Amino acid sequence: MRLYYDEGTGAPTFTANIREGNPGPPGPYVEISDDIGDLTTWRVNLSTLELEAVELPAAPEDVTAERDRRINGGFTFDGVVYQTRPEDRENMAGAATSALAAITDGAQAGDLRWHGGGSDFAWIAQDNTLVPMDAQTMLSFGQAAMAHKQAHIFAARALKDLPEPPSDITDDALWPA
Template identity: 65%
Template sequence: MTAFTLSIKTAAELHAEDQARRAAAVTVERDRRINAGFTFDGIRYQTRPADRENVAGAASAALEAIMGGAQVGDLRWHGGVTDFAWIAEDNSLQPMDAQTLRAFARAMMAHKQALIFAARDLKDRAEIPADITSDAYWP
């Protein structure tokens, strides 16, 4: 004969476990949305981790160019022999002067930050909604 122990969870314990699962789902949804791209000046761009890293590097170079005197409209601010352009999600080339690239980087940062704060808001609720993938909860 084998002995076993029956464990009965309280309603509060079950609720806490459900909320923990929902909080984890919020994190997954936040990360999915952060990596799903964003729109800048009406054009869709990719925002995967490597894309964000590339934008951060280019934004640093753009700031250096601006500090060095790069003017609005100067598409050769990067020191190359061709105009600077960023590749959009549809693979079209989008020319950007240094000032536009900086605005693009700030917009990407704001997009990510808004999603992080929306996730924080969801997780801080007394009752995390079950339908956390609904666009109603996200910017």
């Protein structure tokens, strides 16, 4: 089978099965196997005249999936890593709201019983250690969790808005730390 290509870019233009004795259509071509698959994932290297794989830009749904993976993958607050699955973020939002109410009611910095319970308030870190938090810290923690999610949403939006998104959207350089 012949793969005809654009002489300027090496992009495939069409394929043709040429019978013996038939010269085929005019134009540059390379011989290929019949099972090459999707032609959009290949191009002809104009220097070597060999086929090479082309990395396609990430699809919007791939960017969304990577965004969600990173949002749900945890974040660091005050040097400690915390989980950020949807249920974790829901718990953080609820606790931050309670912390704000406690601050409004006069909870002081350093008061670990601001939540009205009989024991000190603490959050469980990703490594399962208990991290004590007063109301002010819990409120800041909730705001940091919100900022973590928002930063990834906006980074994903920026990637989707690029004329041609990068092919490797898992590159850490493309995302907030």
